[in-house]
Amino acid sequence: MTAYNAFYAQSGGVTPVINASAAGVIQTAALHPDQINKVYAGQDGILGALTETLIDTSLESTQDIEALKYTPSGAFGSCRYKLKGVDDFKAQYERLIDVFKAHDIRYFFYNGGGDSQDTTHKVSQVAEKMGYPITCVGIPKTIDNDLPFTDCSPGFGSVAKYVAVSILEASMDVASMSSSSTKVFVMEVMGRHAGWIAAASGLAADERELGPDIIIFPERVFDPEAFTSKVAEAVARKGHCAVVVSEGAKYSDGRFLADSGVKDAFGHAQLGGVAPVVCDLIKRTLNLKCHWAVCDYLQRAARHIGSKTDVEHAYALGKAAVELALNGQNAVMPTIKRLSNAPYKWTTSHVELKDVANVEEKMPSHYISDDGFFITPECREYLQPLILGEDYPSYSNGIPDYVVLKKNKVPRLLAHFEVE
Amino acid sequence: MTAYNAFYAQSGGVTPVINASAAGVIQTAALHPDQINKVYAGQDGILGALTETLIDTSLESTQDIEALKYTPSGAFGSCRYKLKGVDDFKAQYERLIDVFKAHDIRYFFYNGGGDSQDTTHKVSQVAEKMGYPITCVGIPKTIDNDLPFTDCSPGFGSVAKYVAVSILEASMDVASMSSSSTKVFVMEVMGRHAGWIAAASGLAADERELGPDIIIFPERVFDPEAFTSKVAEAVARKGHCAVVVSEGAKYSDGRFLADSGVKDAFGHAQLGGVAPVVCDLIKRTLNLKCHWAVCDYLQRAARHIGSKTDVEHAYALGKAAVELALNGQNAVMPTIKRLSNAPYKWTTSHVELKDVANVEEKMPSHYISDDGFFITPECREYLQPLILGEDYPSYSNGIPDYVVLKKNKVPRLLAHFEVE
Numbered sequence: 124m125t126a127y128n129a130f131y132a133q134s135g136g137v138t139p140v141i142n143a144s145a146a147g148v149i150q151t152a153a154l155h156p157d158q159i160n161k162v163y164a165g166q167d168g169i170l171g172a173l174t175e176t177l178i179d180t181s182l183e184s185t186q187d188i189e190a191l192k193y194t195p196s197g198a199f200g201s202c203r204y205k206l207k208g209v210d211d212f213k214a215q216y217e218r219l220i221d222v223f224k225a226h227d228i229r230y231f232f233y234n235g236g237g238d239s240q241d242t243t244h245k246v247s248q249v250a251e252k253m254g255y256p257i258t259c260v261g262i263p264k265t266i267d268n269d270l271p272f273t274d275c276s277p278g279f280g281s282v283a284k285y286v287a288v289s290i291l292e293a294s295m296d297v298a299s300m301s302s303s304s305t306k307v308f309v310m311e312v313m314g315r316h317a318g319w320i321a322a323a324s325g326l327a328a329d330e331r332e333l334g335p336d337i338i339i340f341p342e343r344v345f346d347p348e349a350f351t352s353k354v355a356e357a358v359a360r361k362g363h364c365a366v367v368v369s370e371g372a373k374y375s376d377g378r379f380l381a382d383s384g385v386k387d388a389f390g391h392a393q394l395g396g397v398a399p400v401v402c403d404l405i406k407r408t409l410n411l412k413c414h415w416a417v418c419d420y421l422q423r424a425a426r427h428i429g430s431k432t433d434v435e436h437a438y439a440l441g442k443a444a445v446e447l448a449l450n451g452q453n454a455v456m457p458t459i460k461r462l463s464n465a466p467y468k469w470t471t472s473h474v475e476l477k478d479v480a481n482v483e484e485k486m487p488s489h490y491i492s493d494d495g496f497f498i499t500p501e502c503r504e505y506l507q508p509l510i511l512g513e514d515y516p517s518y519s520n521g522i523p524d525y526v527v528l529k530k531n532k533v534p535r536l537l538a539h540f541e542v543e
Numbered sequence: 544m545t546a547y548n549a550f551y552a553q554s555g556g557v558t559p560v561i562n563a564s565a566a567g568v569i570q571t572a573a574l575h576p577d578q579i580n581k582v583y584a585g586q587d588g589i590l591g592a593l594t595e596t597l598i599d600t601s602l603e604s605t606q607d608i609e610a611l612k613y614t615p616s617g618a619f620g621s622c623r624y625k626l627k628g629v630d631d632f633k634a635q636y637e638r639l640i641d642v643f644k645a646h647d648i649r650y651f652f653y654n655g656g657g658d659s660q661d662t663t664h665k666v667s668q669v670a671e672k673m674g675y676p677i678t679c680v681g682i683p684k685t686i687d688n689d690l691p692f693t694d695c696s697p698g699f700g701s702v703a704k705y706v707a708v709s710i711l712e713a714s715m716d717v718a719s720m721s722s723s724s725t726k727v728f729v730m731e732v733m734g735r736h737a738g739w740i741a742a743a744s745g746l747a748a749d750e751r752e753l754g755p756d757i758i759i760f761p762e763r764v765f766d767p768e769a770f771t772s773k774v775a776e777a778v779a780r781k782g783h784c785a786v787v788v789s790e791g792a793k794y795s796d797g798r799f800l801a802d803s804g805v806k807d808a809f810g811h812a813q814l815g816g817v818a819p820v821v822c823d824l825i826k827r828t829l830n831l832k833c834h835w836a837v838c839d840y841l842q843r844a845a846r847h848i849g850s851k852t853d854v855e856h857a858y859a860l861g862k863a864a865v866e867l868a869l870n871g872q873n874a875v876m877p878t879i880k881r882l883s884n885a886p887y888k889w890t891t892s893h894v895e896l897k898d899v900a901n902v903e904e905k906m907p908s909h910y911i912s913d914d915g916f917f918i919t920p921e922c923r924e925y926l927q928p929l930i931l932g933e934d935y936p937s938y939s940n941g942i943p944d945y946v947v948l949k950k951n952k953v954p955r956l957l958a959h960f961e962v963e
Contacts, residue, residue, distance in 0.1 A: 133719075136720070137716055137719045137720065166722075167722040167723065168723075170722065170723065194715075195712050195715060195716065196712070196715035196716045196718065196719040197719035197720075198719075200718075200719055200722055201719045201720055202722060202723040202724070203720070203723050203724040204723050284941055287941070287942055288847050288942060288943060289841050289844075289845070291942060291943065291945070292615050292616070292840075292841070292844035292845055292846060292847065292943075292945075293839075293840040293841055293844050295614075295615060295616035295844060295945065296557055296615065296616045296840045296843065296844040297840065298616065298620075299553075299557045299616040299617035299618075299620055299621045300556070300557065300617075300621055300623070302586075302587040302590065302620055302622060303587065303588075303590065303622040303623050303624050304622070304623040308839075308840055310841070326940075326941070326942065327942060331947045333945075333947070396816065396819050396835075396837075398837075399816055399819075414839050414840055415816075415837065415839060416836075416837050416838060416839035416840060416841045417818075417835065417836050417837045418836060418841070419713075419728075419834050419835060419836035420712075420713040420716045420717065420728055420834055420836060421709050421712070421713055421730070421836045421838070421841075423716065424709075424712035424713050424715060424716040425709070425712055426712060427708050427712065427848055428847055428848070430941065432941075507940060507941070510940075510941035510942070511940070511941045512941065513935070513938055515933070515935070518933055520746075520927060520930075520931070521704055521707070521746070521850065521852075521927070521930035521931045521932065522707055522708060522711060522746065522747060522930070523708060523711065523712075525711070525712075525715065525753075527751045527753070
């Protein structure tokens with residue numbers, strides 16, 4: 124049997140565990156030298172294929188590849204670049220096939236969200252039309268947890284753990300301060316279209332009344348009066364209040380809270396930030412001292428508090444992708460399948476890419492409480508297993524010793540190609 | 544020998560490790576039942592003494608007291624309340640002595656920053672004048688690291704570790720995204736008067752060019768042009784840039800950047816936030832895509848990434864406070880004394896409160912680089928040991944199982960006292 128090379132790339136917003144999927148691909152490929160020769164990683168996602176900027180992962184040490192399991196970010200660089208339609212931009216797809224041909228690449232692994240699964244699907248179609256034999260497998264990744272068919276998406280579990288732990292800690296802080304100082308704490312989390320991340324903060328809530336008292340979801344129209352009366356109620360009852368707000372929170376007219384027309388002294392519209400807007404509202408209407416935090420990249424880079432379950436999912440899906448490809452499965456995506464909640468059991472399965480492409484998995488309506496400001500027990504039951512277990516990186520000098528790969532490039536064989 | 548009761552309270556902004564000092568006090572006191580009967584904790588700091596709201600720590604389980612070592616926030620409640628001058632508000636001090644007398648309290652332990660050390664000193668003076676025998680010992684605590692005589696203050700090391708780890712992770716994230724998306728990441732940290740916390744982020748910088756490229760200190764006037772040219776240089780050289788900014792950053796006219804006249808759509812001045820101001824500046828002048836985060840309480844509550852060294856300091860100082868008191872040392876504060884940097888060795892010592900009160904320890908000028916935007920090797924040498932070691936809390940269901948104490952109150956014996 125002839126061994127061919129594989130292409131692997133990372134796409135879209137990075138996560139604490141996308142590199143664990145990379146490790147799964149590279150280490151599993153290495154177990155099958157009769158079928159896979161080298162794994163070439165695209166520098167900066169699919170752009171690396173278009174520009175023929177390929178990283179030879181076989182030149183990295185086995186220790187460094189192992190360290191990918193606990194290194195956040197995209198070790199090979201990611202991209203926000205969506206391949207255009209096949210009919211209008213055929214040259215792009217032909218270029219991909221040219222690069223794959225030139226470098227003897229017969230396996231294509233693309234690690235990303237919905238757009239990336241669409242890209243993987245299109246590449247498989249174009250290759251088939253052009254008669255180039257390549258096996259295309261998408262690997263799910265997104266902190267937004269909005270990919271269909273898979274029980275969850277790698278990356279989400281670790282972000283969920285980060286936001287739950289962070290709001291737990293901050294809620295204890297504000298409780299300590301509330302008798303003579305701050306009464307309300309507001310934490311902004313990601314999730315422009317779906318409230319999965321905001322929902323995960325609810326895992327910190329317990330019978331001791333720690334964690335968030337109120338969660339503001341993008342799925343529900345934000346009602347300032349209903350919200351402030353809930354804040355007032357919590358402060359009256361227990362002396363303080365912790366709020367988690369999704370960056371995607373919207374007014375009834377569809378405007379994002381983060382786009383509330385905030386301007387600086389020069390009249391320039393200011394970059395978003397919904398937490399300060401919510402804090403302002405509380406201050407103006409209730410006259411309570413309020414603190415706020417915006418997690419932004421910290422939440423999706425925080426591998427130091429990664430979920431062991433999430434890391435295992437990510438690795439397993441990278442491994443499954445290679446195994447699917449070696450079994451001749453083309454245009455598929457491996458998925459996580461939940462077998463039971465308590466004890467949590469799962470396995471991998473797979474789905475055809477034609478079914479995945481551009482379908483967005485919404486948070487079920489019954490996962491949000493009737494008043495619109497909290498999660499339901501069903502939601503909690505779904506989320507709980509995803510943050511289980513700790514998987515700490517190793518440290519040196521008090522700092523995680525995350526790996527930075529050498530990223531040796533494969534010599535270019537083709538002429539320059541201008542990426543539009 | 545007759546055993547008397549002890550009073551312990553927490554004051555000011557809480558930290559990830561102030562409860563470790565509480566554990567040090569309570570567990571050490573328990574070793575000397577011949578001298579210390581019970582430790583009564585003040586509910587919400589000194590307010591608990593004034594209002595005679597005392598928590599009987601002997602009614603907590605030994606496991607719960609042990610769990611204080613890894614529980615953030617102030618387990619007994621803290622306060623932002625500074626006792627007024629002795630001459631003008633004698634009634635306050637007399638009330639304290641009345642409460643101590645009524646509850647047989649002959650040891651006073653106050654765990655806080657500069658103001659709290661001043662309070663402890665005043666209480667010792669008033670007690671002496673009134674002829675009430677009580678031994679007063681301050682226990683240092685502040686994430687601001689601005690207490691004099693002690694090599695460092697408990698709380699700071701864990702916040703330092705949090706900001707260093709967080710900017711390391713976020714810098715890797717922006718590096719992954721920079722080829723086709725975000726080029727600059729800005730993280731805001733605490734420290735209104737001193738740049739210690741901002742400085743600690745520099746520990747994440749290494750020869751691989753991770754961590755912060757630029758640190759904005761409150762000790763240096765913010766020069767927008769010098770700053771943006773440094774951002775532009777970093778982006779030109781390596782494709783991206785990570786910035787850490789202290790909430791205390793100021794313009795040359797003394798205005799805080801956070802008070803840049805930011806107004807919402809209704810013309811209301813918005814709550815601070817210097818990171819969005821810095822991001823706006825970058826966007827306007829350099830037209831680069833920029834992300835920002837504001838850590839706020841998350842940084843000082845993040846016991847999940849606490850520094851083992853810091854936890855050990857905090858516990859040791861609680862223990863030392865009790866031992867000093869039992870040795871008859873009055874009006875003193877235990878301190879951390881550094882013996883060597885590598886390997887890091889330290890011990891406890893102590894200082895008289897009359898020397899501590901209201902002295903603020905500034906960051907030495909030679910800890911900031913000549914261009915004003917980074918730390919020097921001397922600064923790094925000082926900071927490095929303070930973040931050494933990890934000391935993880937235990938977890939249950941994926942969340943740290945921080946303790947919430949029962950806080951049983953000691954029955955009141957006195958009439959109500961109105962706190963001004």
